[in-house]
Structures are given as C-alpha cells and as structure tokens.
C-alpha cells in the first residue's frame with residue numbers, strides 16, 4: 523500500500539532519499555494505523571529530502587493508512 527500511494531502521489535523527485543522514506547513510513551504505519559499530521563511529522567523527522575517532497579510524503583502516508 524505504501525509503494526502504491528507513493529506512485530499515486532508522484533512523491534519521488536531525484537529518488538535519492540525515497541527508499542528510506544518508504545521504510546520509515548511502513549514502520550510508522552505498523553505502529554500507528556491512523557497517524558495524525560503531528561505523528562507523521564515526528565516519525566519522519568529523521569529523513570531528510572533535499573528535493574522537499576515532504577508535502578507529498580505526508581499525503582501518501584495518509585492514503586496508505588486507509589489501505590493498511
């Protein structure tokens with residue numbers, strides 16, 4: 523579901539950070555199936571994206587959460 527949501531939201535730009543972002547998103551959703559904006563911000567805080575895809579990452583996590 524996370525990979526599908528990433529594609530649906532066209533999250534990646536250069537792609538360099540994306541494997542780590544996806545792994546962290548999966549870990550978050552395993553712990554919290556309905557994360558708030560604050561939960562997502564806290565959980566994803568350690569993953570830096572130089573391309574600034576944070577808004578799309580948050581949207582994709584919310585989409586994936588509906589399917590997990």
Ligand code: FES
Nearest residue numbers: 537539571572573
């Ligand atoms: S997509 Fe380029 S660093 Fe995140």
